[in-house]
Amino acid sequence: MKTSYPIPSGQSTLADAKTRLNIHGIWRHFNLPGEPRTSCKSPFRKDRKPSFSVNVDGTLFNDFATGESGDAVDFFQRASGLSLKEACRKFIELASGHFTSPPRAPRPQIKAATTKPVFPAFRTGTAADFQRLANLRNVSPDAVALASGRGLLKFARLKNAEAWIITDSARMNAQARRMDGHVWPDIGAKAWTLPGSQAAWPVGIGEAENFPAIGLCEGSPDLLAAFHFIYCENRETDCSAVAMLGAGLSIPPDALPLFARKRIRIFGHADDGGREAIERWARQLETVGADYDAFDFAGLHRVDESAVKDLNDLTSIHSDDFETERTLWNLLP
Numbered sequence: 312m313k314t315s316y317p318i319p320s321g322q323s324t325l326a327d328a329k330t331r332l333n334i335h336g337i338w339r340h341f342n343l344p345g346e347p348r349t350s351c352k353s354p355f356r357k358d359r360k361p362s363f364s365v366n367v368d369g370t371l372f373n374d375f376a377t378g379e380s381g382d383a384v385d386f387f388q389r390a391s392g393l394s395l396k397e398a399c400r401k402f403i404e405l406a407s408g409h410f411t412s413p414p415r416a417p418r419p420q421i422k423a424a425t426t427k428p429v430f431p432a433f434r435t436g437t438a439a440d441f442q443r444l445a446n447l448r449n450v451s452p453d454a455v456a457l458a459s460g461r462g463l464l465k466f467a468r469l470k471n472a473e474a475w476i477i478t479d480s481a482r483m484n485a486q487a488r489r490m491d492g493h494v495w496p497d498i499g500a501k502a503w504t505l506p507g508s509q510a511a512w513p514v515g516i517g518e519a520e521n522f523p524a525i526g527l528c529e530g531s532p533d534l535l536a537a538f539h540f541i542y543c544e545n546r547e548t549d550c551s552a553v554a555m556l557g558a559g560l561s562i563p564p565d566a567l568p569l570f571a572r573k574r575i576r577i578f579g580h581a582d583d584g585g586r587e588a589i590e591r592w593a594r595q596l597e598t599v600g601a602d603y604d605a606f607d608f609a610g611l612h613r614v615d616e617s618a619v620k621d622l623n624d625l626t627s628i629h630s631d632d633f634e635t636e637r638t639l640w641n642l643l644p
Contacts, residue, residue: 325402325403329382331406331407334369334383337383341391347365349365349367349567349599350564350567350568351564354390361565363375372386375511387405428482428485428506428507429507430478430505433466433485435465438452440475450535450538450539450623450626451539454541454542455535455538457541461515461551462479463552465478466490470495472489472490472493474487474488476488476505477531478514479514479517480517481512481517484504484512484556485508486505486531488503488531502556510556510560511561511562513553513554513555515534515552515553515554516569518551519573523549523573525550526551526553526575527554528552528622529580531556532622533578538552539626558584558588559588562595562596567598568599570601573602575604577592579605581621612628615627
């Protein structure tokens with residue numbers, strides 16, 4: 312968090328204070344309920360099940376039900392109810408051992424979803440569906456069939472348009488795109504996360520349970536592309552693909568343990584949001600002992616000479632840029 316607020320003479324800077332005071336200390340100071348963990352209940356509202364996370368070193372928090380997240384100063388502001396300017400000052404005082412105050416009552420509760428969403432009826436795709444989608448996304452129809460066979464791809468008619476849907480057996484999350492590639496007119500976007508979805512749920516993580524290696528992708532098109540390369544490189548028996556349907560999302564606490572002890576390659580987009588997502592997911596994966604790395608798209612170009620920015624772009628790679636040493640699934644011997 313950036314701040315330009317003046318610091319009283321003789322006191323440390325905000326950056327110095329952050330090295331001495333973390334969320335664990337703030338939690339104890341305000342005597343908040345529960346304990347800060349990588350998967351815990353929110354101290355600020357009633358939580359039926361854990362939907363809150365504090366990373367191991369206590370520098371970051373994330374509330375998956377409300378979307379709030381931030382560092383130790385943001386957590387202090389949330390706990391104290393102070394303005395940002397005053398919270399910065401008081402944070403420094405507390406880190407220096409000068410600030411004491413009684414705990415503040417939590418803010419009004421925000422209820423989190425307690426039931427699974429009810430989605431429209433989806434259908435299993437036909438060979439014609441697979442071919443049409445393969446043509447749209449420039450992937451193999453056999454790869455589309457593989458994604459369908461894993462239970463991650465469905466089809467339906469939604470809003471008077473034929474659509475392909477990425478979801479999984481958990482039925483916590485579903486995102487639809489039109490088969491004609493056009494935007495949904497009422498939302499002005501190509502991707503439509505269906506109402507009631509837990510948008511941060513990593514689609515396919517349950518289905519990846521019996522596979523030692525996972526390709527962690529950003530978005531629905533990249534999930535199909537991941538299966539394209541799994542199929543092309545004959546890794547169907549040891550690799551699976553999982554999709555986070557948004558670069559700004561964090562892996563929820565109830566899904567994070569499912570990545571434990573897996574070999575994971577992250578395919579984030581080659582932009583600022585993608586790079587931030589890679590760093591965020593890597594920090595989370597480290598807390599559960601996952602062995603991870605990230606694929607680098609640098610220097611790769613599509614046949615139209617544009618730079619490769621994501622995994623789906625890689626299906627249109629220029630032949631001169633093909634590199635056997637940068638095989639996507641060289642995760643396992």
